[in-house]
Amino acid sequence: MDPVDTISSVDDVTIRPTTLGFTKQMVNSTTIGILVPYQAQGYRFSVEFNTQLITTYNTLSGSSSGTPSTTPGSNGVPIHVEPRNSLLIFAEAIPTGNLANALVPSSGDIYYPPTGSLTGLENVNHQIIYFQPGVYYMGSNYAPTLSTTVQWIYLAPGAFVKGSFELQGGASWLKITGFGVLSGEQYTYMPDRTNGLNHAQTDTCDSTCVRTLQFFVSSGTSPDLDLHGITLMEPPFNSFVVYANSDSDLNQFSMSVASYHQVGAWYWQTDGLEVYANSIVEDSFFHSNDDVLKLYHSDTSLSNIVIWKSENGPVFQFGWAPRNIINITVDDVDVIHNRIWWEDLKVNTCLINQAPSATDTSSDATADTTQTIQDLTFNNVRSEGMNMCFIRIWALSNLYNLNVNNMWIESWNGMPDSSQQSVFHALYNSVGGQVIIGNEVTDGQGLGLSNYQASATIVTKAANNWQDTSVGRLNFDGNLWNNWNAF
Template sequence: MLPYFCLLPRLWTCVVVAVLLTKPVTADVVAPGNTTVNNAYLKTWWHSTGEINYQTPVQPGNVRQSHVYSAWIKSTSDPSATYYNSFVYETIPRNGQGQINVPGDPSSVSTEYDSVTIEADIWITMGWTQFLYASDVWVKVSRRGNNPSTASNVIIRPTNLGLTVTDDGAGNVYILVPYRSSGLRFSVEFQDNLYTYHDSCDGTSCDFVQDWHPSGPYYVSGFTSSTPVMGIEPHDALLIFASPFPPSSLVPISTSSSAYVVPQGLVTGLGSISQSTVYFGPGVYYMTGTTHAVLSSSVNWVYLAPGAYVKGAVQFTTPSANIKATGFGVLSGEQYVYQANTQDGYTNNGSNEYSLRMWSGYSTSGVQQTFMLNGVTTNAPPFNSIDFTGDLDTISISQADYKQVGAYFGQTDGTTLYKGSNVRDTFYHSNDDTIKTYGSNIAASNIIIWKGKTAPIIQFGWASRTLNNITVDGVDVIHMKYNSNGSHPSIVGANQVYNYAETQTNTANLANTVSNVYFGNIRAEGIGGNLMRIVPLANYNNVVLENIALDQFSVRTNGIYESELPVFTDTNDNPVRVSGFVIRNFTVGGTAISQAAGNYGPSSLGGLNIAPSLLSSGAVTIVP
């Protein structure tokens, strides 16, 4: 059965919808019986309560399963040469709940803007599968519904991975995934399953429009020069997360007296246990949309085993120096509404203080603590994903092989990097500030980002800070779809003081200095935002942006892709001091941007609108 709007007299639209949107309209529970493996070469897992349902919330004990993709994995070192099943998860915008205020109440329609515009009404989905491996593997992928593919129809992103893709002539594609000690995280994209995002006008504060669903939001009957293309993404995404087997130090012993093994089903009582470890074994757990796990102060380790799927959020209260969240399970926020406010019945009531974080904790004053996050996947965050409160000078993040998916809501940030934090080997699907370099002595590397329309990719603004020794080295941005100037559509950004207008240029604090900063080796594939949009709220010294490549800009409309670096002052009109700010080897579409080439300006290819005084004085230089 085709969606009803195929009956409209727009034959070409009907054909596209018929190809891409012929989907089940009822929720089917997939029967068990799939074969997985757990040996020295490979580990895969399955959920017997997989529910194929791309439209509505799934049952509490079920896991949303991809309605498009199936996957099997074979180790090249396994003598049996057998392909084993690997469960393909799926996440959808608003989690099928609609735009509501009250958890579980579909009649509580909200007018609060949640950054989801057309995605839910055109049934955008994101699927992913994950496995553990000790040698190279082949990943076999097929599409449901008699929808064959060939290798030539597939692009792997990041494209610089250079992975081998083949097919069998029968509709299945095969991807050779080499073993890496840091794992591999990538997107498999079928070129007959792409969606083109168009902006709604030629101004700077517009939104996306669609021509699929006449009674849906943001509908237009056709695209014009006033609705330029702002991004092209898979309609039904498929992500592959290949992880090495973890060391024993990251896997607790479930039978230990220090471990509390959580019963499957409804999660209760974690605030009163005496054990130090909370162990979620394979299975499905849920907390409902009106509570989350506030852990006992004894708990300093949460483990999500491969095959654990936990619908809820976790809050640490421990004073322990070492706090851990490890394993290869999923923590999913799918039962929560947008901006779930813990002090207001988990309703959609936005609050920087009380809206729910998927991972959170309280940093004990005067005690240096480290939060280790390793292996886990976070799905469908309703707000910022990872934040601590308390003494933020004594908490740092140590993060590796972390994955964030289903971040369709706005304000779904990446990890807040406090002083001394280290983040590597991470995949972020994010719809707000993503790499948040808010502390000194931090490093981020080998990051893959799928960016929504809100905020820059690297953010170090919102307040004037003294920062020193920051390195972000190695970022692949596989998608962006910025639609306005509203929140710095940039690779590198530093927003204005929070709750102040960007035009208020006397808000700098000259007592603070940002120094010894390196943002380098960054690639942005496809249509992307500008290089930088920086409000200098502090002095800058020795800031280097190096080896940054953008594929292309969309049609420029009223400066949406214009980089900014103005001169700000304090309240006494004293200007910020800038020295050693270098843009080196910045390219757009393969063309080098530099002062010598004369192609850097706001009306030129580079799109860099930098205060003339900063350029003429040599405070800022743009070199090949």
């Protein structure tokens, strides 16, 4: 048996986000008490012990990206410090009254699966599938597509379901609720339905690989999804996806997400959520190894979110294709770890990202000047520890009113300045027309960085500390000088 780690004071234990300020009390050399006061929106936090901390380095060797390692080598630089083991605590308020009635089924057309091996779920024709406390498992070769009758999956506290669910369209509402766990641990990485749920034989299997939660929107329907309380762990691919026959059908899908938790995203392409039109995401936790929150749709609100970011993809993504988007607000986000480490200038990384076209990421001629992104606001985003980069934008659409207010980056990692630079490019369409970026300096209609702080320094144009070799790490195109401001 491994020896038990000991602590000598409360300072040997860190609670992230560090702004929570919870009271810690020594109980003995192996036990600490934490006072978690009640609040209706709950708390999601990581308890980390100094004895478990590991520094990861980029050895600046091998490929153009460098190589991550837990040993620095002769030229290595630190990327980030993370615990080998942490205690994640999701302290959520128990629903009562009308909220409980909406989130916990107590009557109706309910099917209660027996614990143990799950089979035949595709033949269930009840409206509600209710998983009582216990362990359920589908195995590595079973991923059910549920009947159109099924509208609600409830995972009771203490229910641990190893498997996945695909819900079909046709209903006006859908629910995935409860404080149980849905785990993709039994599947291989990228389990492909066309390959017997074995690993996909091609680089991508977007239409055929299993997601832990997958939905299909039927034409002419406008389903609303309540996603509340569950913990989704160890996704084998994208954790959550919605399909439809057309973009117009997809835009009819909306969701309300609260007290949602994603953990154990070890594989690449284990995204968080795509936030669909007219949706709300709040009071949630994401451990993700790709784009954490995809902002591809209008009229959305995200708030009070804690993120543990792994190496692949950015925290916020609104690129890969030209888009018409309006009215997105992100507020109160804590990135408690950020393991991005690439030495070369990746297009799909940083805290905020608009990646160039997925059809050709190296081309400057993939924009659409008939589409526009406007009124996209990020408020109060904090990123603790060492960080790789702030923002990279390849504008594929016209862009107005992109505002970042109160961005706080604790420190930069040890990578070269050239690896950490932020980017702002305005791309062209196929006939040479450039997208239009709002004028920020005179009209306040472009990219505004208000109270952007990095390494304890406020970054502004006036202070002349914004450059890529200065603390701001901004390397924006010179011809966009009037289209952005830092103040």
